[in-house]
Amino acid sequence: MLGNAMRQVDPRRAEAGHWALILLVVQNSALVMIMHHSRNGPTEQGPRYLASTAVLLVEAIKLSASLVFATYDICRSHPSSSISNILLLLRRSVFAPDSWKLILPAALYTLQNSLVYAAISNLDAVTFQVTYQLKILTTVLFSILLLGTSISSRQWAALVLLTFGVALVQVAGPIGNEGWKDRLTSLIQGDLLLEALEAPASGAVKGLLAVLSAAVISGLTCVYFEKLVKDSLATVSLWTRNIQLSFFSLFPALFVGVLWQDGAAIARDGFFAGYKPIVWLTIALQAIGGLIVAVCIAYAGNVAKNFAASLSIVVSYAATALLFRTPMTWPATGGAATVIVAMYLYNGRQMSRTSLLPTSKDSRLSEKATNALFQVLPPSR
Template identity: 70%
Template sequence: MHYSRNGPTGSSGPRYLASTAVLLVEVIKLLASLTLAAHDMRRTHPTAPLFEIAGKLHRSVFAADSWKLVVPAALYTFQNSLIYVAISNLDAITFQVSYQLKILTTVLFSILLLGRKISSRQWVALVLLTSGVALVQIAGPVASSDAGAGGAWNWDWDWKERLTSLLSTGTSSGFKGLMAVLAASLTSGLTCVFFEKLVKDSLASVSLWTRNVQLSFFSLFPALFIGVLWQDGAAISRDGFFAGYNSIVWLTIALQALGGLVVAVCIAYADNVAKNFAASFSIVVSYAASAVIFRTPLMLHSTGGAAIVLLAIYLFNSRPTPRTALLPTSKEKPTTVGTNTKPLSFR
C-alpha cells in the first residue's frame, strides 16, 4: 500500500484516488461474501431451486436486524480512509509502529463491550507485544563512514528528529499523518470489537458470510457518496475513476479485500486479540524470511524485538495461577460461543 501511494506512477498522469480503492475493496468483498453465503445456503438446501436459494439469501441479508451493521460499516470505511491518509503522509516505518496502538485499543474495547477479563500477566504480554513489534519495525542502523569491513555500527535511529518533524506544526503533512494513524488505531479497536459482538451474538442463527455481505453492502454507501462523490467527485470527473491505476494498485486492492475476508473468519472463530497477535507474529516471520531470502542483515534491536514478541505470545497463552488478580473486572458475561467465563486466550 505504501509503495502504491508513494512509488513511481509509471506515467505523467495523476496518482490513483484512495476513495476509489476503498470502494473497490468493498465491492470485491461483497461479491466474494455473496458467493460464499450462497454456497452455504446451497449446502443446507441441496435440492432447492436456484430462485429459492436467491430468495432465502435475500431475506437473510435484509433481515430485521441487518440495520445493526450500519455502524461498523461506516466505521470500517472511515478507518480505511484514515489508513490511506496516514500512509500517504508518513513513511512506512512510522506508520507501522504507530498503528500498533490498535492492539491496546482492541483490548480496551473488548473489556468495555464484551466484558472480557484480562489477567495481570496478559496485560504485561500486551505491552511487550506492542513494544516488540515496534522494535522489529524500526529502521535499522547504518554503518559509520569510517568503519571498515569489520567496523562498528553507528546506531542512528533518528527518532528525535522524526518526532520533532511530526509534532512541530499542525499544518505539516507528518502531523496530519500522525493524527490519522492515531484515529485509525482507535477506530480499528472499536469497529473490530463491535463487529465481533454482532457476529458472535448471532452466529447460531446467521452465517458469518451473511454478516459479511451485510457489512460490505452498508459500507458501499459511505464509500461511494462520501468518499468518491463528495470528496473526490471533481477529480474523478476530470481524470476518470481508474486514473493512476496499475498492477501494483490492483494487487493492493486484492490484498485488502482478501485480508478483510480472512479477518472475518478470525473474528468469528477466535477473537480480535488473537487476530492482532497473529498479525504481530507475521511481522516476525517476515523479518526472518527477509533475512533468509533477501540476505538482509539481522539487526540487534530487531532480533530483540522478535524475541519479545515470542515471549509476549507465550505469556498471553500461559494460564495464570488462581491467585492472579484480574484487571479490570467486569460484571458482563463474555459473548463467546460455547465457552464459559475465563481469562481471554486464543489457544
C-alpha cells in the first residue's frame, strides 16, 4: 500500500522537493558568508544596520512574494474569473477560519529570535554555537511525536554525528572566534554546567537556558508548521500558508523588534541607517531562503531540510577558505568530514529504502523528494 501511495504522488511535487533541497544548500552557503560580512565588516561612517529592521523587511518581502505566487495559483485554477473575484478568493483563502493556527508558529518564531539574542548576549560564541545545534535533534524528536516518524538506531547515530559535525565546523572554522579550543574542551568536560550549578544567578545560566529553550522551540515550530502544511496541502496551497505565517510574523517583528527593542536607535538614526548593497543582498537571500524552506518542508520534510542546511555549512566553510584564502583548521575539516559521514550513514542502503527519511502517517511524500538531498553525494556501495 505504501509503495502504491508513493507511486501516485504528483511527480511535479517530487521535482519541487528535489530542486528546493539543492537550492537551499546554495542559498544557505551564500548567506553564511554574505551575512557574516554584513554584520562584521568595517563600516565607513555611521552605525551598523539593525537586525530588527532587516527581519521586518524579510517578512514583508516573503509576504509580497507569497501573495504573487498564491494569486498566480488562483488565476491558473480560475482562468475565466475577473480580477475582483480573484482577489475575493485570495482574501477568503488567506483569512480562512483555520488561519489562526499560524499565530502559534509566528509567535514561536519571534520568541525563538528573542531567546537567541539573549543567549548570544550571555554566552561566548563557542558555547552558543555548539549548544544551538541541538535543534537538529529536537526537530527529529518532535517529528516522532507530531508526525509519527520512525527513526532507526543507525539514523539516530547519524543525527548525533551530524549535530557534532556541524557544531565543530562552526566553532573551529575560519569564521569562528579565537580560543575555540579551550571553550570547546571546557564545554565537553562539563565545566559550564558546574559553573551554572555553583552560580545559579549568573549570566551563563541565563544564556544556557535561553539557548536550550531556543533549540526546543525551533524544533517544535518547524514540525508544527510541517504538520499544518501537509495536513491541508490538498485544500490549502503552500503559498497561502506562507502568506498567513508571514502576515502574523509581521506584528511581533514590528512591535517587539523594531519599536520595543530598537525604537530609540531608529528614532535617532533612522530605519535604514547603515544600509548598503551587501545589506540588501543579505535581506534578499534571507527572504528567498524562507520561500525555499517552505517548499522543502512541504515536499521533503524538516529532517531533509536540516541535512541540506548542514551540508550548506560545510560548503560555505570550503568556499570561504578558497575565495578568501582563510586557513582551514584540522578540527573544522574533521567536522566537515563528520557531516558527510553522517549523511552517508543516514542514507545507508542496508535499511529499507522506504524508511530512509521519515514520512507523516497522514501525508506520505514521494521517496524521490525526501531523498533528493542525498543524490548530490556518492551512492553507498
